[in-house]
Amino acid sequence: MIFAEFTEVGLGNTRARQIWRELMTTLSYFFQSEAAQQVREEGREEGLQEGRAEAQAGAVLMVLERRGLAVSPATRARITACTDLATLTDWLDRAWSVGAAAELFLHP
Template identity: 45%
Template sequence: MLDDDHRALYHDVVSAVLPQAAQHYLETLMKLKNYEYQSDFARHYFGEGKAEGIAEGKAEGEVESAAKIILRVLAARGVCVSPEVRTRITGCGDLAQLETWAERAAVVSTAAELFD
């Protein structure tokens, strides 16, 4: 995938050589939400970016769900959760760590014991 500097450079070079009508048409296409890319290059890189975005969103969702589960288990068991502990749990981006804490949440007496 191109970095921001190269994208801007390519756009500038292409825009500089296009007639005014073609520039306007290109800008209109770029604003369309459901535009279907015509070149193999664009379809490949757009598809790759979309797949990466979906994977990232799924991973973020799993992390958020794991944190919520930990907090729900602790609440259901009557274990008090301080703001600091809540922040540590919800701020953790490591799914494996959250899964470990989720297992501990079922047996700890205090929320601080999650981190022992």
């Protein structure tokens, strides 16, 4: 598989490269190295984790907005940038009772 990638890079930005890509997508490889499988699985898990964090951040923002609380751009940025699910879960719990969105970040 690595030789296929080297070949593609070597073809540059040409019509031959496009044909090569089309040919390579029609092939199926029966052998998958353990390292390639592990990297793929790690990438899949990382993507799932990112998706969970995005969903949780969205839930925090939704609760705040549905409660009629103003969410500043800085608060929104902090919530959407967070990738720690435990922190986001805490913020979601607090979102139901805080008086202002910025209070999410205050420790009880």
